[in-house]
Amino acid sequence: MSPETVSSGLAGVIAGRTAISTVGKEAKRLTYRGYSIEMLAEQASFEEVAYLLIYGQLPSSAQLREYREQLQSLRRLPEELKPVLEALPGNSHPMDVMRTGCSALGCLEPEIDLEQQGDIANRLLALLPSLLLYWYHFHHQGTRIGTPTEEESLAGHFLKLLHGETPEAIPRRVLDVSLILYAEHEFAASTFAARVTASTLSDFYSAVTAAIGTLRGSLHGGANEAAMALIDRFQTPDEAEREILAALARKEKIMGFGHRVYKEADPRNAIIKDWCRQLAERVGDSCLFPIAERIEAVMKQEKGLFPNLDFYVAPAYRFLGIPIDLYTPLFVCSRVAGWAAHIMEQRADNRLIRPTAEYIGPEPRDFVPIGQRG
Numbered sequence: 001m002s003p004e005t006v007s008s009g010l011a012g013v014i015a016g017r018t019a020i021s022t023v024g025k026e027a028k029r030l031t032y033r034g035y036s037i038e039m040l041a042e043q044a045s046f047e048e049v050a051y052l053l054i055y056g057q058l059p060s061s062a063q064l065r066e067y068r069e070q071l072q073s074l075r076r077l078p079e080e081l082k083p084v085l086e087a088l089p090g091n092s093h094p095m096d097v098m099r100t101g102c103s104a105l106g107c108l109e110p111e112i113d114l115e116q117q118g119d120i121a122n123r124l125l126a127l128l129p130s131l132l133l134y135w136y137h138f139h140h141q142g143t144r145i146g147t148p149t150e151e152e153s154l155a156g157h158f159l160k161l162l163h164g165e166t167p168e169a170i171p172r173r174v175l176d177v178s179l180i181l182y183a184e185h186e187f188a189a190s191t192f193a194a195r196v197t198a199s200t201l202s203d204f205y206s207a208v209t210a211a212i213g214t215l216r217g218s219l220h221g222g223a224n225e226a227a228m229a230l231i232d233r234f235q236t237p238d239e240a241e242r243e244i245l246a247a248l249a250r251k252e253k254i255m256g257f258g259h260r261v262y263k264e265a266d267p268r269n270a271i272i273k274d275w276c277r278q279l280a281e282r283v284g285d286s287c288l289f290p291i292a293e294r295i296e297a298v299m300k301q302e303k304g305l306f307p308n309l310d311f312y313v314a315p316a317y318r319f320l321g322i323p324i325d326l327y328t329p330l331f332v333c334s335r336v337a338g339w340a341a342h343i344m345e346q347r348a349d350n351r352l353i354r355p356t357a358e359y360i361g362p363e364p365r366d367f368v369p370i371g372q373r374g
């Protein structure tokens with residue numbers, strides 16, 4: 001095949017096949033292995049969804065119980081990882097800690113055999129929150145926390161480790177839902193990076209490390225932190241409206257809006273926005289949520305753009321008391337399930353991913369020896 005046109009950013013290019021999810025069918029639908037995101041967010045737990053993504057089927061009650069126990073048993077950090085996390089600067093971005101932590105785990109518990117891939121996926125799911133919060137508490141509170149907890153869900157475990165107390169049911173459920181929404185998204189940039197890495201027959205940790213680095217940017221997962229920083233700039237909805245109009249006039253991008261694939265709406269937004277509204281009422285917020293809604297209205301009116309998942313996740317996480325720079329790492333803690341499914345799928349029917357480029361450089365020219373250059 002000889003491609004004749006370049007698609008900027010590979011927009012619209014079908015770059016492979018997947019049985020894991022569909023994004024943007026009928027302009028705004030999302031399914032994981034055939035189940036709609038609305039049904040999963042209403043009725044499933046994150047662990048059920050992770051199981052579905054990794055093993056291809058929803059678990060039975062017994063399988064789910066066993067899976068939760070397995071993940072719980074994998075939360076303890078290897079002793080050798082602790083000094084690595086302690087040696088990283090306290091002012092590192094937590095996404096850099098996630099990337100380095102994942103890579104370091106690949107040295108401590110390397111993938112020797114392909115048969116280990118499911119176990120590595122589960123180890124990362126269980127360990128990434130522990131790794132992040134061990135580093136966080138060591139550098140911010142000067143404490144070396146123990147990372148196993150009694151909490152059976154990742155959401156409960158994360159909140160327990162972060163705040164040091166057993167979370168209430170609603171915060172635990174809202175975080176759980178956000179993790180379901182974040183778990184998988186077809187050939188998003190980070191997933192594609194993981195698949196490219198896997199396609200060279202590299203190891204599982206390298207593929208996940210590449211994905212973490214790719215998720216970090218503000219055009220992708222980093223948008224949840226950027227959206228919070230944006231909302232925080234304003235005291236009132238009127239101020240937000242004025243400033244957003246001015247930013248649009250300067251042709252600036254407003255983080256948390258727009259999407260490469262969805263054309264009408266991001267179906268995850270309605271779900272997280274609803275939970276965000278409930279949290280706002282619960283904490284008595286009369287500031288953040290109205291500001292976010294005004295930004296949404298201005299973006300619709302001025303650009304016809306809708307919020308993506310990252311926009312209302314930001315105030316929802318604020319209401320849960322989560323520090324801003326842990327927002328994108330939380331995205332990692334969830335998306336590792338989707339990345340794992342894609343790495344396995346790529347490996348099961350692999351061909352090196354290596355596209356071609358249209359050359360736009362100089363015509364062939366004679367080499368000038370260094371002594372003769374001006």
Ligand SMILES: CC(=O)SCCNC(=O)CCNC(=O)[C@H](O)C(C)(C)COP(=O)(O)OP(=O)(O)OC[C@H]1O[C@@H](n2cnc3c(N)ncnc32)[C@H](O)[C@@H]1OP(=O)(O)O
Pocket residue numbers: 009218219220221223252253254255256257258259260261303305308309310
């Ligand atoms: C979970 C996720 O990763 S979801 C994505 C998170 N990322 C963001 O929220 C970052 C902000 N959004 C964006 O930058 C884009 O909408 C992307 C990166 C998500 C999609 O990008 P693309 O498909 O390449 O669209 P592109 O950036 O070319 O935008 C198309 C047009 O819409 C405008 N546009 C798109 N998004 C925005 C935005 N958030 N704010 C202002 N204008 C926007 C562009 O300026 C461009 O306008 P133009 O045609 O007049 O130049």
Ligand SMILES: O=C([O-])CC(=O)C(=O)O
Pocket residue numbers: 023182184185187188189220260261308
């Ligand atoms: O699909 C994308 O490009 C980005 C996205 O929404 C995600 O990864 O969840």
